[in-house]
Structure formats: C-alpha cells, structure tokens
Amino acid sequence: MATVSVIDELKKAQILELLEQGKRVDGRALDEPREIKIEINAIPKANGSARVYLGDTDVLCGVKIQPDRPFPDVGDKGMFMCTAELLPLSHPTVETGPPRDDVIELARVVDRGIRESHMVDVSQLVIEKDKSVVGVFADVVAIDYDGNYFDACSYAATAALLTSKTPTWEMVDDQPTVVEGGEKQLPTSTIPVSVTMGKIGNHIVVDPNGDEWASMDCRVTITTDSDGHIVALQKGGSDGFTQDEINQCGDLSIKVGAKIREQLKSAQQESQ
C-alpha cells in the first residue's frame, strides 16, 4: 500500500514545491476531498452493498446479516464487525497470504470509526437473549488504488450499512427462523464519516491521492458522527504533528465530514 519507488521520490519534491505555493498536484484546494461516487446495491445478493469511488480509488463493501451466537458476556447485544482486504488485482505490490500490518491497521481503523459512533444499534439485534443474536458483517474489498483507502473503505461500509435490509428472525424449536415478509431497514442511529489528512512538509492536505500518500510524512484519520462529535482517531506515519495541527485537523474533519455526510444521506434516500 505504501511502497515508495524512485518516481515517488521525484514526485515528492514536486508536490512539496507546489504546496509551498498553496497548490496541489491535482489542482484541488488543500481542504478539498476528491469527487466521491457512491453506487448503492452493487451486489444484490448481499443484504446491503456499495461500490465507492474516491477519485480513482475504488472499493466495494457487501453487508451480510445472519443469526449468530452472542459473545458470552454480552448476550443482550447483536454483533457488528467490519473488515477490509486489499485484493491482489488492486496493485502490483499486494500479495496473497496473511495480511500485512498496514492492512490490519486499515481494517481496524475502519471498524473502529463505525463501531465507536454506535451507528449500528446492536441492542435492537437480539433474537433471544444469551441464545441467538443478529450479526452484521460489513466486508470491504479494495479493487483499485489511488491513495486513501481509509476513507474510501469507511464510506463504502457506511453507505452499505445505511441501505441494508435485514430479515427478521424468531425462535422456532430453539432455532432462529426467518419470519416471512419481516424484512426491514437495518436500525442505524448516526452517520459516521472519516476524514484522512496527510502532512507533507508543514502542510495539511485532506484526502491525499496516491502520489500524495507516497509523499506524506504522517497522517491522521478522524471520524465524526452526525452530532459533529469526534468519535475515533488514528495517527499514522513516521513523523509527528504539533498540538495546533491536531486541533486544526479536528476542526477540518468536522467541516469536511459534514459535506460528505450529506452525500451519504442522499445515497440512502435515493435507495428507498
């Protein structure tokens, strides 16, 4: 995901030079994300799905909803889990086999943003307490890469969850059984939006593209909810931020996130 080539080193000098003049390689403003395209219900066999294009970064999320045994200590709550995987066809450096640390981080950051926002109301996903609950699994696969998988995967998972339909189950002979005609919207309470910002030199850029991603010194991903609260954060990369920069990134994530949230909302409305 973050392999640096000789070309990247040359591009980095150019990107930094442009930023000194307040410009970005692709002409965007520093606080401007790329165009986001959201294709709802790309996989009709899933309970909910979304293909999201963030510029040329291309990811797909499918949601599967099925009965499961509850975790022993939380029998009064359903389950939510989000994963992310880079497909080998997405980039020449991606290999098959167990995930590398950067992919594990990606999956955990995407999961944490949605989980900590309490978007999926797991208290409504109980079939019979301590016996059977509903599990909601949002699996994101990365298809093509041009930087910032964090936000692309987060938007895909959020859009897929917002438009998911869940069957209803009841216990028959101690087995969860689907109720005919009981399909309903998956209960969600808020719309989490992650905004990833890269630091290149002393400049903060929103939604770094592939070249910026390879050039940046460090990054921070901040997730906000519909109330404009900050619910999750992850710093990454081999440099640090000043306290002022972290405060500035917090403000940026709320401002930029609010616009993206509107887009996710309209995708949800169009699907209904």
Next chain:
Amino acid sequence: MGGRDATMVLLDENGIRCDGRKIDEPRKIVIKAGGLKNADGSAYIEFGDNKILVGVFGPRDVHPKHMSNTDTGILRVRYHMEPFSVGERKRPAPSRREIEISKVIKEALEPAVMLEKFPRTAVDVFIEVLQADGGTRCAALTAASVALADAGIPMRDMVAAIASGKVADTIVLDVNNEEDQAGQADMPIGYMPSLKKITLLQLDGVLTPEEYKKCVDVGVKGCEVVYELQKKALHDKYFGNRSN
C-alpha cells in the same frame, strides 16, 4: 476483559476516581533503565499495575536482507503480551490488536530515532507486556524510548506517552483498565516534549470538539510529567549511586 461492575463509581462527588486518584493524577510510575544483560539497551516500567519489559538490539544486520534500506536504518517493533498478563488467558500468537499496536508504536518512535545514521541496519525493539492493566501501549512506548536511549542510539528526543480520556463526563489523565472498559473515551498520546511533536495519537469514544482539544492538552501535559521520569531513570543508571 474481566467482568464489569455496574455499581462501580467512576468519579465521586469529591472528584476522586475509582482507584482513589484525582482527575489529573497519573498512576504510580516507576521506570528503570537497563536490567537485561544481553540486550544492547533495556528498560522496565511499572505503570500502575502494568509491568512491561523492553529490550533493544542494534543497529545490527538486517535479516531477511531484502528488508534493509540503503538510505536509512529501519526500526522494527514487536509489542507482545504474555498469555498470563490479562484476566482470561491470551493466545500466545500475535493478535491483530498486537500487530496494530506494534505498528503505531514503531511509527511513534521513528521520528525520535536518527535511523539515517545507520543505513542498511535494523534496530529491533522487543516489548513484552508481563502484566496488563489498561494503557499498555503508552507505558510500552515510554519504556521503549528509555531502552533506545539506554542502547546509546542517537535520538532527537524521547517519546513520552500517557492516555487522557473522558470518564463520567469529565476529562481525566491516565485512564486505567476499569475506566477504559466503562468510560466514554480513551485517547493515548505519545509526545516528544523537547520537539513539541505528537507522534502517537489514537482515540475511541465520543468527544465534543471542545472536549477533544482539552483531551489533547491534558495528554500533552501528562507526557511532560512522564518525560521527567524517563530522564530520571537514565540519570539514576548513568549518574546515580544505584548499582546496576
């Protein structure tokens, strides 16, 4: 981890927390530089009930060779918890959580270590959590900085770390295990006090924009306290009267 006690009072009317601390008071922190015979540098930290041992090797040859970089040395970090370090036995193989924490600690240390002085080599940092009680990544990062300094590896600064958080609607310093399980937010911070740079930052939990800024501020101030203890540990080993 462990059972949750619904009756536990996280913050009483006098502003005293479940373990008797004030809101801006860290747990008891004891850091010892050195201690391991074979490692090039080492440190041991007791951070409340956390007990963590760190050993540093290098700069040394890189194996496998393809990992080496001709421009700079590389830093490798393994954060690992012993199976007996937590309430319920942890499987010994590295979990996804441990792999992520290893990565964030590595990236928190990289800005501090002058790796460019040692091209084609590796510095290995091995972190072993012997007993865990909330806030292990911060305690581990704090001890790892001391172990790197103890190994004599050139550094720009040390990284001090502590978590701030929100407990019973109040921003507090150094979230313990109970507060992490039952609290509202947890924000681990790693900070280089001399360079004024935040190199580790994570958050889970809900904060208003004002609480977010306060949390960062409380954490940074806490790191400055931890920093003094790191320096004292090195001072005690190299200039103090204690035998090592």
